Amino acid sequence: MADYDYDDEDLPDPSLKNIIEQESLQWIFVGGKGGVGKTTTSCCLGTQLAKHRKKVLIVSTDPAHNLSDAFCQKIGRDPTPILGFDNLSAMEIDATEDLDKMQRSMEDATGAGQDDDGSGIQALMSELTNSIPGIDEAMSFSELMKQVQNMDYDVVVFDTAPTGHTLRLLSFPTILEKAFGKIMDLKDR
Numbered sequence: 001m002a003d004y005d006y007d008d009e010d011l012p013d014p015s016l017k018n019i020i021e022q023e024s025l026q027w028i029f030v031g032g033k034g035g036v037g038k039t040t041t042s043c044c045l046g047t048q049l050a051k052h053r054k055k056v057l058i059v060s061t062d063p064a065h066n067l068s069d070a071f072c073q074k075i076g077r078d079p080t081p082i083l084g085f086d087n088l089s090a091m092e093i094d095a096t097e098d099l100d101k102m103q104r105s106m107e108d109a110t111g112a113g114q115d116d117d118g119s120g121i122q123a124l125m126s127e128l129t130n131s132i133p134g135i136d137e138a139m140s141f142s143e144l145m146k147q148v149q150n151m152d153y154d155v156v157v158f159d160t161a162p163t164g165h166t167l168r169l170l171s172f173p174t175i176l177e178k179a180f181g182k183i184m185d186l187k188d189r
Helices: 016-021 038-050 067-071 095-110 121-131 135-149 163-170 172-187
Strands: 027-030 056-060 088-092 155-159
Touching (some): 016 038, 038 056, 038 067, 038 088, 067 088
Parallel strands (some): 027 155, 056 088, 056 155
């Protein structure tokens, strides 16, 4: 790796004030290991940004949602206005519900839901969608991108899943390739 000579004066000030004042920031991802304060940081960022921006959204993609606890109110899969703010909303993406929807749609498309002949297609589809590492994160991000692209927010703060979940998501393509290989082997029998 080459050594680069950086001029510290070109870098922005690493402070909360700088983040809040950066009007060009539209997406802020808060990540890290489990238990390091991602949700607390996301909520603090969101409330501070709400003091300076017109519309702010906090989104939890963490399977263990805590935004409802942090704001002491029920938060669902649709943007929920946060009490005490007129420009701050939050939502929690439910990967399990999205996974169930995907499984039902796959069953409908393949007719697997009506298979009473004991062929096991329904069981195979269920096993496949529930055992692939990272599938819950992939479904979360898919649903999230569908929803957020159509929303009108100045900034979106993402309270992400712990690093381990993110690493599983990165291994998703390899696992999927192996799973499809097994399906093709079954088909060729």
